[in-house]
Amino acid sequence: MTVLASGSKGNSTVIASSKTRILVDAGLSCRELLKRMAVAGEDPAALTAILITHEHQDHVAGLAVLARRLKIPVFFTEPTHRAWVRMLTPRTTMSYAKWLDHVQAEKEERARAVAAAQALTAEILAEGPGSRAQAPEGTPDEGVELSGEADPDFELPAEAEESCEPGETRAAAKADPTFLPEVEYFRAGHEFCIGDIDINPFTIPHDAADPCGFVFHARTESIRMAVATDLGYIPPNVKQALRGVDVLLLESNHDLEMLKDGPYPWSVKQRVLSRVGHLSNHATAEFLLRDYDGGAHTIVLGHLSESNNLPALAKLAAEQAIGERMTLLGNRIVLAAQHEPLEPICL
Numbered sequence: 615m616t617v618l619a620s621g622s623k624g625n626s627t628v629i630a631s632s633k634t635r636i637l638v639d640a641g642l643s644c645r646e647l648l649k650r651m652a653v654a655g656e657d658p659a660a661l662t663a664i665l666i667t668h669e670h671q672d673h674v675a676g677l678a679v680l681a682r683r684l685k686i687p688v689f690f691t692e693p694t695h696r697a698w699v700r701m702l703t704p705r706t707t708m709s710y711a712k713w714l715d716h717v718q719a720e721k722e723e724r725a726r727a728v729a730a731a732q733a734l735t736a737e738i739l740a741e742g743p744g745s746r747a748q749a750p751e752g753t754p755d756e757g758v759e760l761s762g763e764a765d766p767d768f769e770l771p772a773e774a775e776e777s778c779e780p781g782e783t784r785a786a787a788k789a790d791p792t793f794l795p796e797v798e799y800f801r802a803g804h805e806f807c808i809g810d811i812d813i814n815p816f817t818i819p820h821d822a823a824d825p826c827g828f829v830f831h832a833r834t835e836s837i838r839m840a841v842a843t844d845l846g847y848i849p850p851n852v853k854q855a856l857r858g859v860d861v862l863l864l865e866s867n868h869d870l871e872m873l874k875d876g877p878y879p880w881s882v883k884q885r886v887l888s889r890v891g892h893l894s895n896h897a898t899a900e901f902l903l904r905d906y907d908g909g910a911h912t913i914v915l916g917h918l919s920e921s922n923n924l925p926a927l928a929k930l931a932a933e934q935a936i937g938e939r940m941t942l943l944g945n946r947i948v949l950a951a952q953h954e955p956l957e958p959i960c961l
């Protein structure tokens with residue numbers, strides 16, 4: 615597991631076996647994600663797929679441009695995909711019938727883009743190397759008015775992303791900012807696999823269309839890793855899912871006192887505190903104390919709020935909850951950061 619970024623300004627984590635590499639969420643600009651991957655020693659070209667937990671900006675900000683650049687499939691639940699499409703095209707009201715038409719049109723557009731790319735490749739091959747100038751400047755991935763709820767201190771990346779967008783998909787992207795090279799659907803509670811990694815998606819309580827956490831099981835290595843952030847509380851299905859994992863990325867979003875006294879407007883405080891908001895240090899510690907099976911090698915505390923938490927407070931609460939179960943071989947607690955990748959956790 616390599617956490618590239620974690621927090622309300624952007625989330626992205628690589629989960630990899632020896633054969634398969636999955637990017638969970640793409641909540642920074644494409645450019646910033648590529649930068650973080652370089653810092654962390656991750657080769658973007660080696661990524662197999664992108665997997666999305668939910669459609670909030672801090673989880674999808676760079677998704678479209680990155681997926682188009684890497685030409686890899688994006689795995690969503692259908693409601694999450696639909697909510698994301700609606701978020702990027704806010705002026706459109708879309709009935710379910712219209713949505714189905716949209717999905718069909720996307721499929722056709724994808725086929726056209728593939729055919730165009732193949733034709734271009736054939737043309738270049740026929741012309742021989744060096745005979746073709748650079749692709750013309752395209753339109754940056756801007757002009758997209760983003761709405762939809764996001765974490766309150768999320769800001770859209772300021773830098774232009776045009777250099778991330780491959781020439782052959784720019785036209786399709788201009789016509790449809792939600793254009794993706796390939797979309798796959800999964801459903802919460804239904805296991806599926808990407809390469810040699812089995813994935814168990816579980817529903818989490820959060821104010822998004824169909825938010826999910828994941829347990830990843832690398833079949834050949836017999837290792838299990840889980841990602842569970844953005845949840846208002848830990849319901850029984852999540853407690854159940856998190857049993858027997860070797861690495862657990864768990865939210866420890868805010869300190870209750872800091873949130874109550876902090877800068878957020880009252881309505882946002884209520885949202886964060888609600889059953890569909892975020893886990894406090896206290897709630898996470900309660901889980902670690904009462905429900906967690908103690909079997910993980912490493913617990914990564916993530917999605918820490920920069921306004922309403924301090925790394926030291928989150929760590930202290932978790933360490934107190936783990937108590938004497940913390941050893942050299944197990945229950946190491948580390949903090950994922952917002953602005954730099956975490957040292958890869960290799961088992």
Ligand SMILES: [Zn+2]
Nearest residue numbers: 622670672844
């Ligand atoms: Zn989030």
Ligand SMILES: [Zn+2]
Nearest residue numbers: 668670820844
């Ligand atoms: Zn969220």
